[in-house]
Amino acid sequence: VNLVLLEPSEVGAEGAVTDVTDIIDVIIGGVRGRHLLNVLRVLPGQQVRVGVLDGPCGVGTVVSVADGAVGLRCTFETTTPPRPRVDLLLALPRPKVMRRLWAQIAALGVGQIVLTNAERVERNYFDTHVLTAECYRPLLIEGLQQAQDTRLPRVSIHRQFKVLLEDNLDELDGMAGQGLRLAADPMATTTVGTLVRESGQERTLLAIGPEGGWNAFERALLEAHGFRSVGMGPRTLRTDTACIALLALVHAAAA
Amino acid sequence: VNLVLLEPSEVGAEGAVTDVTDIIDVIIGGVRGRHLLNVLRVLPGQQVRVGVLDGPCGVGTVVSVADGAVGLRCTFETTTPPRPRVDLLLALPRPKVMRRLWAQIAALGVGQIVLTNAERVERNYFDTHVLTAECYRPLLIEGLQQAQDTRLPRVSIHRQFKVLLEDNLDELDGMAGQGLRLAADPMATTTVGTLVRESGQERTLLAIGPEGGWNAFERALLEAHGFRSVGMGPRTLRTDTACIALLALVHAAAA
Numbered sequence: 261v262n263l264v265l266l267e268p269s270e271v272g273a274e275g276a277v278t279d280v281t282d283i284i285d286v287i288i289g290g291v292r293g294r295h296l297l298n299v300l301r302v303l304p305g306q307q308v309r310v311g312v313l314d315g316p317c318g319v320g321t322v323v324s325v326a327d328g329a330v331g332l333r334c335t336f337e338t339t340t341p342p343r344p345r346v347d348l349l350l351a352l353p354r355p356k357v358m359r360r361l362w363a364q365i366a367a368l369g370v371g372q373i374v375l376t377n378a379e380r381v382e383r384n385y386f387d388t389h390v391l392t393a394e395c396y397r398p399l400l401i402e403g404l405q406q407a408q409d410t411r412l413p414r415v416s417i418h419r420q421f422k423v424l425l426e427d428n429l430d431e432l433d434g435m436a437g438q439g440l441r442l443a444a445d446p447m448a449t450t451t452v453g454t455l456v457r458e459s460g461q462e463r464t465l466l467a468i469g470p471e472g473g474w475n476a477f478e479r480a481l482l483e484a485h486g487f488r489s490v491g492m493g494p495r496t497l498r499t500d501t502a503c504i505a506l507l508a509l510v511h512a513a514a515a
Numbered sequence: 516v517n518l519v520l521l522e523p524s525e526v527g528a529e530g531a532v533t534d535v536t537d538i539i540d541v542i543i544g545g546v547r548g549r550h551l552l553n554v555l556r557v558l559p560g561q562q563v564r565v566g567v568l569d570g571p572c573g574v575g576t577v578v579s580v581a582d583g584a585v586g587l588r589c590t591f592e593t594t595t596p597p598r599p600r601v602d603l604l605l606a607l608p609r610p611k612v613m614r615r616l617w618a619q620i621a622a623l624g625v626g627q628i629v630l631t632n633a634e635r636v637e638r639n640y641f642d643t644h645v646l647t648a649e650c651y652r653p654l655l656i657e658g659l660q661q662a663q664d665t666r667l668p669r670v671s672i673h674r675q676f677k678v679l680l681e682d683n684l685d686e687l688d689g690m691a692g693q694g695l696r697l698a699a700d701p702m703a704t705t706t707v708g709t710l711v712r713e714s715g716q717e718r719t720l721l722a723i724g725p726e727g728g729w730n731a732f733e734r735a736l737l738e739a740h741g742f743r744s745v746g747m748g749p750r751t752l753r754t755d756t757a758c759i760a761l762l763a764l765v766h767a768a769a770a
Contacts, residue, residue, distance in 0.1 A: 262751050360615075364755075364756045367750060367751075367752050367753065367756055368752070368760070369750055406751060406753055407750035407751055407752065408749065408751060409750065451770070452767070453708075453767060492763070492767070493766065493767075495622060495663065496517050496622075496662055496663060497662065498619070498622065498661055500619075501619045501622055501623065501759055504756055504759040504763075505623065505760065505762075506763075507760075508747070508760030508761075508763050508764055509763055509764065509767055511747075512706060512707070512708060512747070512748075512764055512767075515706070
């Protein structure tokens with residue numbers, strides 16, 4: 261953990277926080293408290309990086325250590341980190357893979373995670389607890405704490421690919437019309453870097469298909485909705501490896 | 516599996532194979548046979564991509580299907596795929612993470628995997644079976660079969676970082692003197708892409724430190740041996756995520 265994330269409620273805010281100007285005292289117990297005590301081994305007087313979910317980062321000074329809990333006196337910056345400029349449209353991988361991906365996607369930085377069905381996604385993948393907020397929210401927060409970000413990726417889950425592309429996609433926050441749309445395709449020869457640098461767009465939506473790829477109908481639908489095919493060379497990668505590699509490439513090209 | 520890899524002994528070669536000009540019949544049983552039968556559901560007359568470890572790729576026509584084994588009549592290309600132009604110097608992560616990385620590293624494409632100790636690597640990480648060839652070789656092959664490559668990454672394991680850098684590194688095959696040397700550093704502002712594109716070198720050796728980073732001595736030693744610091748922006752990533760992301764960035768910049 262490189263940053264301790266606080267819930268808005270812990271700093272006395274309701275809902276999202278955009279600025280916190282006061283000095284705020286919080287008591288950190290539970291998993292975070294044990295981590296501070298047993299891994300980071302904090303002592304009174306030390307400082308740790310803190311942040312408020314979807315709010316600003318700041319610094320917490322340890323003011324007390326007792327009963328498995330750590331008291332922090334926090335001050336916050338006046339601005340909130342920008343939302344990552346990449347969104348991910350991902351054909352749902354099998355639960356074991358998805359479970360491992362949550363934290364890694366959040367660490368790499370994604371504004372929105374849009375999970376979808378596809379012909380080559382098994383239907384029962386949607387029934388897993390890995391898709392419940394109780395499961396994925398702590399994993400996303402783990403990734404944010406690793407990467408020192410406060411922007412929790414939004415998550416939406418869609419069981420009908422066609423409906424998603426035709427009706428839902430433009431309604432998802434921040435996706436309306438604008439932005440570069442890319443679809444990973446092992447056959448494509450255009451690279452991510454080329455299109456991202458050329459486009460000059462503020463945001464990129466990256467679509468990654470299932471193991472075995474999108475079928476012809478799905479590919480046509482993506483193309484009809486403005487997605488351009490990008491490749492990563494002749495090597496075919498597993499979904500999870502491709503996901504990390506492509507997010508890194510988009511971020512590097514957009515920087 | 517996008518390509519079925521054969522051992523040189525299966526095509527009648529001793530040691531590495533550089534070209535196989537004959538038509539060769541092989542019987543594929545075991546795990547590969549079951550995969551062909553139960554996942555790819557091959558039938559007589561169908562063709563599958565084949566390759567010889569460290570040798571050429573080719574095509575196998577299914578000529579028999581019996582008793583959990585598949586008979587393939589194979590022809591091979593006259594050239595062997597080039598060795599990936601990236602080598603990886605990795606501070607040994609914990610066994611569970613390393614176990615997951617083998618196949619992904621092989622899929623992304625690495626000529627040589629050099630594992631090393633560092634101050635922030637726990638000593639007992641070296642005692643795991645994950646570092647035995649019996650464990651990692653099948654995982655590397657799994658990654659190659661995914662990526663359709665035949666070049667098995669060489670693996671070497673070093674318990675003394677100082678000895679590795681001062682005495683062993685130049686003796687490792689293909690590392691002598693030449694090539695770009697990069698060390699991932701969350702603090703660095705120079706990007707992988709910039710240095711790889713500028714260097715014009717044939718090969719890149721990428722060093723990735725332990726969780727918590729190299730210590731000051733190790734960083735100085737890397738610098739003294741020609742490693743230049745590269746960053747990926749302000750987000751700190753876990754070793755495994757960083758490894759995949761950075762290999763993707765080096766490959767994209769070297770392409």
